[in-house]
Amino acid sequence: MKILHIGGCDKFLPPLIEFIKENFDFDQHEFLLRSGMGKAPDYPNVKVYERKIIERLKFYIVALLKMHRADKVILHGLFDIKLVFILFFTPWLLRKCYWVMWGGDLYVYQLGDRNWKWRVREFFRRPVIKNIKCFTTTVPGDYKLAQDWYNIKSKWIHNLMYPSHLFRDAETIICNKFDKTETYIQVGNSADPSNNHFEVIESLVKFKNKNIKVFCPLSYGSEQHKHKVIEYGYKLLSDKFIPLTEFMSFEEYNSYMACIDIAIFNHDRQQAMGNIIGLLSLGKKVVMKPSITPFTFFSDMAGIKIYTIDDPNLLESLNKQESFNNIQKMKSYFNKERLRMNWTDVFDDE
Numbered sequence: 001m002k003i004l005h006i007g008g009c010d011k012f013l014p015p016l017i018e019f020i021k022e023n024f025d026f027d028q029h030e031f032l033l034r035s036g037m038g039k040a041p042d043y044p045n046v047k048v049y050e051r052k053i054i055e056r057l058k059f060y061i062v063a064l065l066k067m068h069r070a071d072k073v074i075l076h077g078l079f080d081i082k083l084v085f086i087l088f089f090t091p092w093l094l095r096k097c098y099w100v101m102w103g104g105d106l107y108v109y110q111l112g113d114r115n116w117k118w119r120v121r122e123f124f125r126r127p128v129i130k131n132i133k134c135f136t137t138t139v140p141g142d143y144k145l146a147q148d149w150y151n152i153k154s155k156w157i158h159n160l161m162y163p164s165h166l167f168r169d170a171e172t173i174i175c176n177k178f179d180k181t182e183t184y185i186q187v188g189n190s191a192d193p194s195n196n197h198f199e200v201i202e203s204l205v206k207f208k209n210k211n212i213k214v215f216c217p218l219s220y221g222s223e224q225h226k227h228k229v230i231e232y233g234y235k236l237l238s239d240k241f242i243p244l245t246e247f248m249s250f251e252e253y254n255s256y257m258a259c260i261d262i263a264i265f266n267h268d269r270q271q272a273m274g275n276i277i278g279l280l281s282l283g284k285k286v287v288m289k290p291s292i293t294p295f296t297f298f299s300d301m302a303g304i305k306i307y308t309i310d311d312p313n314l315l316e317s318l319n320k321q322e323s324f325n326n327i328q329k330m331k332s333y334f335n336k337e338r339l340r341m342n343w344t345d346v347f348d349d350e
Contacts, residue, residue, distance in 0.1 A: 007076025101137035141293025175259035189272035191221030283323035
């Protein structure tokens with residue numbers, strides 16, 4: 001069987017490539033990637049196309065040819081509207097396509113600006129999404145939303161998706177701030193406006209005189225929004241606000257998360273799953289809106305303790321028992337064996 005993976009060379013894909021190499025017949029897989037933040041491993045079956053006009057044109061031509069030759073096509077995210085156009089005009093290819101749903105590629109239906117561009121894109125997206133053979137994602141609620149919004153009948157396969165969604169061992173990942181005395185609060189996970197940073201920063205002003213530091217990861221997303229968040233954060237929280245603008249390695253970011261006490265995710269949709277899984281694995285308090293699909297997923301999944309955005313005791317960290325319980329439940333669920341089984345289900349699906 002020949003399995004073709006198409007996506008962006010983001011931070012998620014290179015670790016997945018290594019995972020597939022370690023756990024499956026690597027010769028069956030081919031990776032066709034657009035350049036991004038990640039650095040792809042140097043293997044003959046991994047090809048990355050740069051952000052140049054000729055290179056991108058080659059990418060779409062090669063993608064079209066290889067999709068016809070492949071037995072199965074794994075779409076890592078459905079953000080690329082040009083790829084959607086190709087699939088719209090080659091609907092027979094959809095019978096072998098599996099959409100790995102990231103979040104923003106689905107929620108553009110709900111949260112996108114309802115202008116003429118959105119309507120044109122949805123005109124092409126709707127029949128493509130409706131006729132994709134299979135959907136795979138970590139959060140069941142997202143598949144249910146896709147059913148409601150696009151009237152899909154195709155199957156869903158549960159999938160932890162990427163190695164970044166695996167349990168982090170709190171015994172081996174140590175906070176690198178040995179003199180830490182403040183309560184460390186994380187706000188959001190990126191410079192995307194969907195983090196609703198301003199609302200959270202405003203809500204933290206009343207704690208400005210407490211012994212806190214507010215960290216705001218802004219290493220990717222909108223440059224314009226990043227600068228606005230930094231300006232607003234300093235204005236309202238002065239030196240209590242710490243913007244994180246440099247991209248960290250996976251190991252560096254884990255050490256940073258080990259220092260966090262409370263993480264506030266003010267998204268209106270599924271987002272930041274890698275952050276949330278990592279923080280819960282390390283026994284941290286995670287706060288999010290109860291209206292979004294991850295809240296239901298984590299709460300229903302063996303009763304992991306998640307807090308709501310209107311928690312009256314926002315600055316209280318988890319007690320030792322709550323932290324221990326969450327760690328144990330995360331460890332039993334978000335493990336490599338489950339990830340291997342999930343991808344086996346996708347690769348072996350008929």
